[in-house]
Amino acid sequence: MRRLIVVLLSLLLFFEGASASVLRDFLGRNVEIKEVKRIVAVGPGALRLIFYLKAQDMICGIEENEKLWEAVGKDYSMTKDFETIKTLPIIGPGGPGKPPVPELIVKANPDLIIMSSVLTEVYDPDRLQKETGKPVMVISLGPPGHVDMEVLRQTFKMLGSALNKNERANEIIKQLEGHVSDLSKRTRDIKTYPKVYVGAVSFKGTQPFTATQSPYPPLMWLNTPSIADKYARTAGFLNLDFEIFLKEQPQIVFIDEGNLNLVKQDFSKDPGKYCLIEAFKKGEIYGVLPFNYYWTNISTALADAYYLGKIIYPERFKDIDVVKKANDIFQAFLGEPLYQKFLKAYPGFVNLKMEFKCQ
Template sequence: MKKRLALFLSILMLLMSIFMVGCNSKESKTNQREIVVTDLLGREVKIKENVKRVVAIGPGALRLYTYVAGKDKIVGIEEFEKKNAKGRPYIIANKELLELPTVGLGGPNNPPDAEKILSVKPDVIFTTYAKDKMEADNLQSKIGIPVVAISYGKISLFDNAVNESLKLIGKVVNKEERAKEVVDFIEGVKKDLEKRTRDLKDENKPSVYIGALGMKGMHGIESTQGKYSLFTVLNIKNVADETGKTGSVMIDKEKLVEWNPNIIFIDLGGLEIVKQDYSKNSKFYDSLKAFKEGNVYSQLPYNFYSTNIDTALVDAYFIGKTVYPERFNDINIKEKADEIYKFFVGKELFDKMKEDFGELGKLQIK
């Protein structure tokens, strides 16, 4: 009887141990295997807690990811990212990305390639392609992998959508501290630029114009922006604000003659177009005050597959120092630029950018 009782108790203890281990294991898996995040489209997405393999697709998605996590965990990139690293510091600083498998064409008007994405077995996909919840849900349903929508918002630079996207990436790949550092850096630059210029009275501000801005390709001096973010943060009197437009706008040259700004910036991406136009139309350019007085300056192009935030911040300091030299007399552009590039992508790339596009300074168009 005692032997039977002992055997029964032993079996009971064994079953209880198995049951407890099973419960703990199940609970552990539940706690560790998934987290729930809300993406930039307001979708709740369940993701593995320990993400090890990542794909970032769409304009600027890979860039935002590298700002937070470098090349760590990326297992494939779009063909568009491989075509030309020029002007994209995140690729220049992480050239190993170019050796990774291709996960689709990328670029304008090319939807995600589900088959190629699946071939690299990512745990999560970050995307800027999805314009609404349905589009993101459809991709997630089709591919069977969590899809997290991120965004540059409407203005890219100093847009809260960028900050939220960076923090979301940090949460998903366990880089929250770094994500916070990046957001704080961007906001810190914004505050510094605003602080230096916010007390200037309008009557003491020169009128300024930016031309040859990229907009789905390169353009000449007619391509500009209303409410240009770099001018806005610096409290610059942007003559193109008169158009009432926010963002890209093509103006008539006659309007530029009418505005006749004190200072003109030319984006180096469109400089050759401006030079070619000058050779045919020199009277127009020579009639402008900024050209007559030698107040035409360069700007590094920063829109390549969406916004290179690091380069845009470099431009902001150069523009500020050019328009308001007394407010930026403590700023050495090369030192500031290399500080910015090193923070975002880990390398001092100002010399490389100048090599690829030209000097930041006065321009000789003739």
């Protein structure tokens, strides 16, 4: 299936015609579009990519969840530009598994509907195209919580062609590839690793300490395994038995701050079991910013990766100021340094040992 997807994406075609162009989308559908000045994005993650491409001035309607959900933690919704689109007409409820509303999309009158591939599980793109009379282009951000470089590369190229944002699409691809390459080069010759675990990883709502992800993108870019990897039957999210932590004894623990309060509550009920874990006994507990919020926040995942690198391999990252690096990444992807805005809801890149005392 993966190979088929890559083949389909590699067949990206953009044929110039007298009055229209044909673009082959993620599903291999040939989508005929004319000049695009107005767009809507439906489904998890779709609007994020529009912001990455600096095409937010083309947006003519948004999903209702964008107006209702907490902004902090969802990278693009923390920008100043997001405030300018919150007054636009609603085109549907938004949110996982929620179908679009054709009648509302028609009222917004877009030239192109950009649809997340996730949404095709609940609504057929050809049906939406027929019901609205507007071309529907399906894009993909890869699996939830992951950063699939090949899929993203092709998706940005596809959107760049459709929205006349080729130069910006290439810039984003260069940024993404450059950071991932830098992270890998700093760590690729390391032979021995500390035992690391990232817990309370967000996925479809709040999750406990025992919830994690394998592979975890920031660790993967750092060529570093998680203690959870050998317990994962498939790639994705998993929940571990607490006994595994007592057996594996992670030396460094990171906690997704989107679920920090839940972990603190559980710790307060039975601190003894946590304090049997080496990382808790030695105070090697750190926070990371959540990046699974209405699909993968790519910029936040990259910022987290540099912080993890700084903690796990301080000598390899001694030249990195993690706050400055995070802001540089947010600036490159979204045009603003956002780290301080995260601090309105999360502790940020800090040691959390004072929250989990084992004395």
